[in-house]
Amino acid sequence: MSFKTSTAPLALFIAACAASPVLAQSAADAGPVTEVDSVIVTGVRNPQDPPVVAEARERLSRTPGAVAVVSAESYEDRYALAFSDTLRSVPGVFAQRRWGEEVRLSIRGSGIGQSLHLRGVLLAQDGVPFSQPDGFGDFQELDPLVARYLEVYKGGNALRFGGAALGGAVNVLTPTGRNAPFRNLLRLEGGSFETRRAHLALAREYGDWDVYAAGTWSGSEGFLDHQDGDSKRLTFNIGRRMGEDREVRLIVQANDLDLDISGTQSLNDALTRPRAPSAYVRAMDFGRDIKSVRVTAQTRWRLSDGLVFEGGVYVADKALYHPVPVVLDNDYRFWGGFGRLDWTGQVGGLRADAFAGVYFRTGDNDSRVFLNIGGGDPGFQVGGTLQNATGLDAFAEGRLFVTDRLALIAGGSWGRAERDVDNRLAPANSAQRNYDGFAPRVGLLWEQPDGAQIYANLTRSVEAPTFLELVQSPVPQFVDLDAQEAWTAEVGARGQRGPFRYDVAAYRARLKGELLNYVIIPNVPALSFNAEDTVRQGIEAGLDWRLIQGSSGRLTLRQTLTWSDFTFDGDATYGDNRLPIIPEIAYRAELKYEHPAGWFVAPSIEWVPRDIYVDYANTLKYPGYSVLSLNAGVDLPGGVSLFADLRNLTGENYVSNANAVSDARTAATAVFTPGEGRSAYLGVRMSF
Numbered sequence: 091m092s093f094k095t096s097t098a099p100l101a102l103f104i105a106a107c108a109a110s111p112v113l114a115q116s117a118a119d120a121g122p123v124t125e126v127d128s129v130i131v132t133g134v135r136n137p138q139d140p141p142v143v144a145e146a147r148e149r150l151s152r153t154p155g156a157v158a159v160v161s162a163e164s165y166e167d168r169y170a171l172a173f174s175d176t177l178r179s180v181p182g183v184f185a186q187r188r189w190g191e192e193v194r195l196s197i198r199g200s201g202i203g204q205s206l207h208l209r210g211v212l213l214a215q216d217g218v219p220f221s222q223p224d225g226f227g228d229f230q231e232l233d234p235l236v237a238r239y240l241e242v243y244k245g246g247n248a249l250r251f252g253g254a255a256l257g258g259a260v261n262v263l264t265p266t267g268r269n270a271p272f273r274n275l276l277r278l279e280g281g282s283f284e285t286r287r288a289h290l291a292l293a294r295e296y297g298d299w300d301v302y303a304a305g306t307w308s309g310s311e312g313f314l315d316h317q318d319g320d321s322k323r324l325t326f327n328i329g330r331r332m333g334e335d336r337e338v339r340l341i342v343q344a345n346d347l348d349l350d351i352s353g354t355q356s357l358n359d360a361l362t363r364p365r366a367p368s369a370y371v372r373a374m375d376f377g378r379d380i381k382s383v384r385v386t387a388q389t390r391w392r393l394s395d396g397l398v399f400e401g402g403v404y405v406a407d408k409a410l411y412h413p414v415p416v417v418l419d420n421d422y423r424f425w426g427g428f429g430r431l432d433w434t435g436q437v438g439g440l441r442a443d444a445f446a447g448v449y450f451r452t453g454d455n456d457s458r459v460f461l462n463i464g465g466g467d468p469g470f471q472v473g474g475t476l477q478n479a480t481g482l483d484a485f486a487e488g489r490l491f492v493t494d495r496l497a498l499i500a501g502g503s504w505g506r507a508e509r510d511v512d513n514r515l516a517p518a519n520s521a522q523r524n525y526d527g528f529a530p531r532v533g534l535l536w537e538q539p540d541g542a543q544i545y546a547n548l549t550r551s552v553e554a555p556t557f558l559e560l561v562q563s564p565v566p567q568f569v570d571l572d573a574q575e576a577w578t579a580e581v582g583a584r585g586q587r588g589p590f591r592y593d594v595a596a597y598r599a600r601l602k603g604e605l606l607n608y609v610i611i612p613n614v615p616a617l618s619f620n621a622e623d624t625v626r627q628g629i630e631a632g633l634d635w636r637l638i639q640g641s642s643g644r645l646t647l648r649q650t651l652t653w654s655d656f657t658f659d660g661d662a663t664y665g666d667n668r669l670p671i672i673p674e675i676a677y678r679a680e681l682k683y684e685h686p687a688g689w690f691v692a693p694s695i696e697w698v699p700r701d702i703y704v705d706y707a708n709t710l711k712y713p714g715y716s717v718l719s720l721n722a723g724v725d726l727p728g729g730v731s732l733f734a735d736l737r738n739l740t741g742e743n744y745v746s747n748a749n750a751v752s753d754a755r756t757a758a759t760a761v762f763t764p765g766e767g768r769s770a771y772l773g774v775r776m777s778f
Contacts, residue, residue: 128164128591128634128648129158129159129160129164129179129180129242129593129632130158130584130586130591130592130593130632130634131147131150131151131157131158131159131584131593132147132151132541132542132543132584132585132586132591133148133151133537133538133541133542133543133585134540134541135147135148139161140161140163140269140271141269142238142239142269143159143161143163143238143239146159146239146241146263147159150241150243151541151543151584152443152489152535153243153247153250153535153545154247154497154499154533154534154535154545154546154547155243155244155245155246155247155533155545155547155549155580155582155595156182156244156245156247156580156582156593156595156597156630157241157242157243157244157247158180158241158242158244158593158632159239159240159241159242160176160177160179160180160239160240160242161238161239162237162238162239162265162271163271164176164179165234166775167690167721167723167731167733167735167773167775168721168733168735168771169279169281169285169287169735169771169773170234170235171187171190171191171234171308172185172187172190172191172192172193172229172234173185173193173195173229173232173234173260174186174187174193175234176234176237176240177195177240177242177260178678178696179632179648179650179678179680180242180632180650181593181595181630181631181632181650181651181652182197182198182244182595182628182630182652183195183196183197183242183244184196184197184652184672184673184676184747186746186747186763186765187746187763187766188206188747188763189312189314189317189349189350189351189352189763190230190310190312190317190319190349190350190351191229191230191232191319191321191349192206192207192228192229192230192349192351192378193229194671194747194763195208195211195229195260196210196211196257196671196672197210197211197242197244197245197257197258198244198245198256198257198258198578198597198599198626198628198654199256199257199626199628199654199656199669199672200255200256200257200258201257202606202656202669202670202671202672202750203606203607203608203618203670203671203749203750204607205607205749205750205761207226207227207228207229207558208221208226208227208228208229209225209226209227209553209556209558209559209605210225210255210256210257210553211227211255211257211258211259211260212225212248212251212253212255212258212259212260213227213229213232213259213260214251214259214260214261214262215232215261215262215263215264215384215386216261216262216263216264216341216386216388216402217251217261217388217400217402217428218386218388218402218404218426218427218428219251219426219449219451220232220262222422222424222453222455222479222556223424223426223451223452223453223479223480223481224477224479224481224507224509224554224556224557225255225481225507225553225554225556226556226557226558230321230345230347230349230378230380231323231343231345231347231380231382231384231408232262233304233306233323233325235277235289235291235304235306236264236265236291236304236306236323236325236343237262237263237264237265238263238264238265238266238269238270239263240260240261240262240263241259241260241261241263242258242259242260243258243259243260243261244257244258244595244630245257245258245549245551245578245580245597245599246258246529246531246547246549246550246551246578246580247547247549249485249487249501249502249503249529249531249549250430250445250485250487251449252428252447252448252449252483252484252485252503252505253483253503254483254503254505254527254529254550254551254552254553255551255553256551256553256574256576256578256599256601256626264302264325264327264341265291265293265302265304265327266293266300266302266327266329266339267293267294267295267299267300267301267302267327267328267329268293268295268300268329270291270293270302271777272291272293272729272777272778273292273293273294273777273778274291274292274293274777274778275289275290275291275292275775275776275777276288276289276290276775276776276778277289277290277773277774277775277776278773278774279771279772279773279774280771280772280773281735281769281770281771281772282313282768282769282770282771283310283311283312283313283769284309284310284311285308285309285310285311285771286308286309286310287306287307287308287309288306288307288308289304289305289306289307290304290305291303291304291305292304298330298331298332299328299329299330299331300328300329300330301326301327301328301329302325302326302327302328303324303325303326303327304324304325305322305323305324305325306321306322306323307321307322307323308320308321309321312350312352313364313365313764313766313767313769314352314364314365314764315352315365315366315367315368315372316350316351316352316353316367316368316371316372316376317350317351317352318349318350319347319348319349319350320347320348320349321345321346321347321348321349322345322346322347323343323344323345323346324342324343324344324345325341325342325343326341326342326343327339327340327341327342328340332391334392335390335391335392335398336390336391336392337389337390337391338387338388338389339386339387339388339389340385340386340387340388341384341385341386341387341388342383342384342385342386343383343384343385344382344383344384345380345381345382345383346380346381347378347379347380347381348377348379349377349378349379349380350375350376350377351371351376351377351378351414352368352371352376353368353370353371353376354748354749354760354761354762354763355368355760355762355763355764356759356760356762357710357712357745357759357762359760359762360712360743360745360762360763360764361713361743361744361745361764362743364743364764364765364767365764365767373464373465374413374414374415374462374464374465374466375413375464375465375466376413376414376466377411377412377413377466378410378411378412379410379411379412380408380409380410381408381409382406382407382408382409383406383407383408384404384405384406384407385404385405385406386402386403386404387402387403387404388400388401388402389401389402396433396434396435397431397432397433398431398432398433399429399430399431399432400428400429400430400432401427401428401429401430402427402428403425403426403427404424404425404426404427405423405424405425406422406423406424406425406453407422407423408420408421408422408424409421409422410422413462413466413467414462415462416459416460416461416462416472416473417459417460417461417462417466417467417468417469418457418458418459419457419458419459419460419468420455420456420457420458421455421456422453422454422455422456423453423454424451424452424453425451425452425453426449426450426451426452426453427449427450428447428448428449428450429447429448430445430446430447430448431445431446431447432444432445433445437490440490440491440492441490441491441494442488442489442490442491443488443489444486444487444488444489445486445487445488446485446486446487447484447485447486448482448483448484448485449481449482449483449485450480450481450482450483451480451481452478452479452480452481453478453479454476454477454478455475455476455477455478455557456476457473457474457475457476457477458471458473458474459471459472459473459474460472471515472515473515474513474514474515475511475512475513475514475561476511476512476514477509477510477511477512477557477561478508478509478510478511478512479507479508479509479510479557480506480507480508481505481506481507481508482505482506483503483504483505484503484504484505485501485502485503485504486501486502487499487500487501487502487531488500488501489535495536495537495538496534496535496536497534497535497536497537498533498534499531499532499533499534499535499547500530500531500532500533501530501531502528502529502530502531503528503529503531504526504527504528504529505526505527505528505529505552506524506525506526507524507525507526507554507573508522508523508524508525509522509523509524509525509554509555509557509560509568510522511557511560511561511568519567520567521567521568523560523568525552525554525555525573527552527554527573527575528550528552529549529550529551529552530549530550531547531548531549531550532547532548533545533546533547533548533549534546534547538585540585540586540587541585541586542583542584542585542586542587543583543584543585544581544582544583545580545581545582545583546579546580546581546582547579547580548577548578548579548580549577549578549580550575550576550577550578551574551575551576551577551578551599552573552574552575553573553574553575553605554573555571555573555574555605555618558618559571559605559607559618562617562618569618571605571618571619571620572603572620573603574601574602574603574604574605574620575601575602575603576599576600576601576602576604576626577599577600578597578598578599578626579597579598579599580595580596580597581595581596581597582594582595582596589635589636589637589639590633590634590635590636591633591634591635592631592632592633592634593630593631593632593633594629594630594631594632595629595630595631596627596628596629596630597626597627597628597630598625598626598627599625599626599627600623600624600625600659601621601623601624601625601626602623603620603621604620604621604624605618605619605620605621606618606619606620606621606669606706606750607619607750608706608750608751608752608757621658621661622658622659622660622661622662623658623659623660623661624656624657624658624659624661624669625655625656625657625658625659626654626655626656627655627656628652628653628654628655628656629651629652629653630650630651630652631649631650631651631652632648632649632650633647633648633649633650634646634647634648634649635647635648635649641686642686643683643684643685643686644683644684645681645682645683645684646681646682646684647679647680647681648679648680648681648682649677649678649679650677650678650679651675651676651677652673652675652676652677653674653675654672654673654674654675654676655674656668656669656672657669658706663706664706664707664708667703667706667707667708668703668708669703669706670702670703670704670705670706670708670748670750671702671703671704671747671748671749671750672702673698673700673702673714674700674702675698675699675700676696676697676698677695677696677697677698677699678694678695678696678697679694679695679697680692680693680694680721681693681694688724688725688726689722689723689724689725690721690722690723690724691720691721691722692720692721692722693718693719693720693721694718694719694720694721695716695717695718695719696715696716696717696719697714697715697716697717698714698715698716699714699716700714701713701714702714702748704748704749704750704751704754704759704761704762705750705751705752705753705754705757706750706751706752706753707752707753707754707755709753709754709755710754710755710759712745712748712762713744713745715742715744715745715765716742717737717738717740717742717744717765718738718739718740719735719736719737719738719739720734720736720739721733721734721735721736722734722736728776728778729776729777729778730774730775730776731774731775731776731777732772732773732774732775733772733773733774733775734770734771734772734773735770735771735772735773736769736770736771737766737768737769737770737771738765738766738767738768738769739768740768741767741768742765743764743765743767744764744765745762745763745764745765746763746764746765746766747763748761748762748763749761
């Protein structure tokens with residue numbers, strides 16, 4: 091790799107890495123580093139973590155690979171609307187807002203060409219899949235204010251969920267009446283672009299019973315024209331203990347979302363007049379209106395000192411009205427369940443642990459497609475299908491400590507994916523296809539007494555196409571696509587020394603039949619194909635450095651650096667070209683000062699130093715950028731906290747992400763999403 095850009099942020103990061111051992115030793119008297127909002131996982135508990143977060147970090151530290159835990163405390167003093175806000179400090183995760191709560195989410199280049207929503211990452215809530223049964227997913231129904239913490243399993247490290255996707259998994263945990271850090275919470279926010287949000291939550295314990303209930307209403311005109319949104323969300327979580335480490339739980343969530351879609355722009359418009367309206371998008375009144383209910387029943391049951399069962403079932407009902415160039419009127423019904431056993435004990439006198447389980451998911455999408463006659467109104471019906479997807483994953487993984495410090499890990503996942511389309515308007519075009527795959531995994535984990543760890547693993551991933559890829563208009567039947575397969579090797583280290591906490595991983599993946607997409611007409615779902623060989627390799631680094639700790643307060647420098655080298659490998663059309671969309675280098679730093687009196691100030695920078703290709707032919711780039719922001723807050727008596735979130739202080743016009751095209755010399759290129767301009771959000775949080 092070659093780093094030809096010489097700028098201060100990268101130099102600061104390298105200097106921090108080089109100087110850390112000396113500084114750690116010189117500052118050892120400052121005491122242990124404790125940072126409740128850190129995303130870094132180590133093998134020892136942080137004494138200042140809330141117990142539920144500490145337990146999550148300890149559990150994920152058993153993984154011989156890159157993982158992260160993001161606590162709700164890490165973003166409680168910011169305006170957090172989507173994964174672009176909650177996952178921004180996780181290295182290796184590319185999360186940039188498209189519109190409203192819609193985000194381009196990619197982990198290690200997963201779904202690199204996806205022009206809308208999500209593929210390549212298993213999205214789960216409370217351990218059960220939130221994505222659709224075919225692997226396609228979106229984000230609008232997830233409320234970041236109703237999350238106790240988030241777990242991020244990068245790449246092949248998502249085996250605990252049966253996941254075999256290239257990008258891994260993100261699991262969002264709902265608060266309970268026992269682990270919520272309040273009894274009553276009222277949160278009010280407002281700011282730029284007529285943004286307003288109100289959130290009310292309560293948490294109670296009644297003997298063996300506990301209850302958590304929350305409601306959120308939010309609205310905004312949005313930075314871009316035709317980006318209005320109005321969202322209402324309700325969550326109810328009730329649980330009962332049946333003894334030590336035994337409980338049952340019922341979670342009910344409901345959403346009513348009315349969202350406008352702003353669409354994409356030409357590169358010139360995105361950089362010179364990003365808020366300019368798209369006449370076509372406004373005339374067609376692009377939008378995404380969702381009404382949904384999701385019910386989950388779960389249990390955690392300790393069967394013996396060394397054996398715990400976790401399981402659950404879920405059902406979801408969702409109605410989607412989605413005007414784009416056509417009008418999609420869809421009714422979804424999903425259901426599924428999982429069961430997993432966690433065991434700890436000994437094998438041949440050696441310490442060991444293991445887990446094994448099964449995930450099942452299925453469901454229908456009753457899809458009707460109409461011409462959009464303008465204003466988002468349906469005209470003549472041009473499509474009508476019943477799409478059924480079923481997924482089954484059986485998985486297991488075990489660790490054997492061959493010494494007190496070294497564990498050998500082996501496991502794997504077998505999966506079956508079924509896709510079935512009943513075409514009601516043209517029965518002859520109905521189709522069905524099944525995919526099977528096995529994803530083995532081996533690794534090792536070496537742990538020091540202070541919790542520092544070194545790990546390595548080799549994992550296979552297998553991903554079946556989603557309906558969005560298999561059903562490509564105007565092709566009447568399934569497009570003949572193969573499953574995407576890959577082998578990924580990973581090494582890394584994480585831990586802490588004095589005031590310096592680190593998490594560094596390097597990986598290389600070789601893919602066969604990668605499912606790539608390219609836009610033919612802007613704002614229309616992309617077409618998909620199986621590429622020839624492609625390569626992913628990169629470095630992900632997170633560094634937390636406590637510069638000052640004492641009676642005058644504490645000063646922490648938090649840095650993340652991601653290097654992503656994604657290329658074709660001898661492709662007949664694209665040779666060894668770079669894959670587009672994901673920046674080669676992405677850096678983020680925040681310098682946070684916390685005063686003993688209860689106030690803090692935290693300037694930050696997000697920096698992408700190199701231009702990014704938008705096409706597979708490597709003929710057009712959009713420019714890199716640097717964005718300066720400032721976060722500040724103060725705790726007042728009576729459980730009241732005030733905060734300010736000031737973004738893009740210099741008002742820089744930039745492109746935050748784009749949709750891939752095949753060759754920009756011949757393709758339509760109005761595929762760019764402008765980054766949010768200068769903005770300010772203020773909030774008050776009252777806990778009582």
